[in-house]
Amino acid sequence: MARTKEFDPDAALQKAMELFWERxxxxTSMSDLxxxxxxxxxxxxATFGGKRELYLKAYERYLENGVDFVGLLSQPGPVLPAIRRLVELYLEESTDPATAPRGCLVVNTAVEVAPHDPVVARRVEQNWDFVETALTSALTRAKxxxxxxxxxxxxxLARLLLTVLQGMRVIGKSSDNPARLRDAAEQALRVLE
Amino acid sequence: MARTKEFDPDAALQKAMELFWERxxxxTSMSDLxxxxxxxxxxxxATFGGKRELYLKAYERYLENGVDFVGLLSQPGPVLPAIRRLVELYLEESTDPATAPRGCLVVNTAVEVAPHDPVVARRVEQNWDFVETALTSALTRAKxxxxxxxxxxxxxLARLLLTVLQGMRVIGKSSDNPARLRDAAEQALRVLE
DNA sequence: CTCTTTTTGGAACGAACTGTCAATTTCGCT
DNA sequence: AGCGAAATTGACAGTTCGTTCCAAAAAGAG
Known part of the structure; x- marks a missing residue:
């Protein structure tokens, strides 16, 4: 017994996420949104609460649509090729002029928001834990x-890879020298041999 | 034939840099400053211009007072110990609860400001070039x-180290797990052996 | 001491900020 | 058809933003 929403909250959250990601x-002001x-x-x-709550929901939406670590690393068979693909995926996103400037929303959040917001900091650290765990179990299987x-x-080794991946995202945001990150990625992979 | 300034512009710039670094x-609003x-x-x-110009000057001040790469890496004698000290310096600053949350102003700038300001992006990329060059020449000498x-x-290898160092700063901003970065730093150094 | 130049504190500017509220519209249900 | 509940709309507060302006005060040069 109520009026139906005229807009799709999912699509709106997606757009909000993209705006926060980019700016x-x-x-990013509420008027921009x-x-x-x-x-x-x-x-x-009414739908998302204030700016901070919307950001938190946008952050979670980003994680849902982000790189599927488990799916990539848990496939049966050889592990190292999957890790290589993962690193190359980060390399592409960090060097492509279309995607590099926005970087990674988790990194952006870690740098800009986390230091002033304990709740956000916890979410970000949970992500580091998650990635580290996924890489650790994959490398354990590889061993x-x-x-x-x-x-x-x-x-x-998982911790080194985690650090290199985030470093690539930072440098990619302000550098249009693909060779720099390509070398870094290649050297990081060589550690596994 | 004029009045002298009542405050020390150098000290003021230092304080401005610290505020931008932290927030x-x-x-950071002009009122805060x-x-x-x-x-x-x-x-x-009158002294520093508007907010953006002040930020640029604060950024340069940060670089002047930052880690002395050349001084650390150009000392005669063995090179690898100096590189190890450098990595350990980054490790300490990235894990100490007193310094980790503010991270590195260059990284903060690369993430928050560079994507929306070409001038700033150039300055940041110049810094990556500078660090990469210093590490490259040091490693060349080591070889x-x-x-x-x-x-x-x-x-x-210099490019890998550069990437790892920046990654440590990012993760340190939102993680109070020193072992994570310690492992990453140790593994990064092991690449040189 | 006077003139000139600069600094200084604070008021004031328009614009933009986050968040709110009453009025209106549209639906489901009786 | 009409009633109640939820959603939309647009305007509106109350701050805060970066920046400018101005009168008063201060200090070196003559």
């Missing part, structure tokens, strides 16, 4: 399958 | 001195 938290989402101001507040030398430490 | 560009610098609004504008295996590529 950052502080530089109202304009780009094509919905009324009050509808925005069991003989793809990784016996002396290597899967968790330590 | 970011957008989240006036308050923390202890000088009048008009003096701020000549037999510290680095003959098969290694100094520039590619």
């Amino acid at each position: 950052g938290y502080e530089a 109202v304009e780009h989402l094509g919905i009324g101001r009050a509808s925005l507040y 069991a399958q003989g793809e990784l030398p016996a002396g290597k430490d899967p968790r330590a | 970011g560009y957008e989240a 006036v308050e923390h610098l202890g000088i009048g609004r008009a003096s701020l504008y 000549a001195q037999g510290e680095l295996p003959a098969g290694k590529d100094p520039r590619a």
Whole structure:
């Protein structure tokens, strides 16, 4: 017994996520969002709450649509080719002029928002944990399958890869030198041999 | 034949840099700056120009007082220990709860400001070039001195280190797990052996 | 001491900010 | 058909933003 929503909340959240992704938290105003989402101001507040809550929901939406680590790394068979594909995926997104400037929303959030918002900081750290865990279990499996030398430490290697991936995203945001990140990615992969 | 300034512009710029470093560009208002610098609004504008110009000057001030790559890496004698010290310095600053949340102003700038300001982007990229060059020449010297295996590529290794260092700064901003970055740093250094 | 130049604190500017509210519209249901 | 509940609309507060302006004060040069 109510009026139906005129807009699709899912599509609106997607657009909000893209705007936050491109411009950052502080530089994106509620008026910008109202304009780009094509919905009324009050509808925005009624559906998503204030700016901070909307950002948190946009952040989660980003994670849902992001790189599928588990799907990529948990496939049966050899592990290292999957890790190579993962690194190359990050490399492409970090060097392509169309996608590099926006970087990764998690990195952007870690840098701009997390230091001033404990809730956000926890979410970001959970993501680091998640990626690290996915890489660790993949490398552990690789070691069991003989793809990784016996002396290597899967968790330590996962932590190096995690750090390199985020570093690539940062440098890609302000550099149009693909060779730089290509070399870094290649050297990072060579650690696994 | 004129009045002298009542405040020390150098000290004021230092304080402005610290405020931008801690809060970011957008989240720091001119009123915040006036308050923390202890000088009048008009003096701020007359001395440093507008907000953007002040930020650019603060950025340069940060670079002047930052890690002395050349001084660290150009000392005569073995190179690898110096590189190890450099990585450990980054590790400490990225894991110490007192310094980790503010991260590195260059990284913060690369993420928040560079994508929307070509001038800033150029400055940031110049910094990546500078660090990469310093590391490359150091590793080249290490190779000549037999510290680095003959098969290694100094520039590619420098690019990996550059990426790892920036990645550490990002993860350190939102993680209080020192072991994570310690492992990453250790594995990165192991690449040189 | 006077003139000139600069600094200074604070008021004031228009614009933009986040968030709210009453009025209106549209649906489901009796 | 008409009633109640939810959603839209547009305007509206109350701040805060970056920036400018101005009168008063201060300090070196003659």
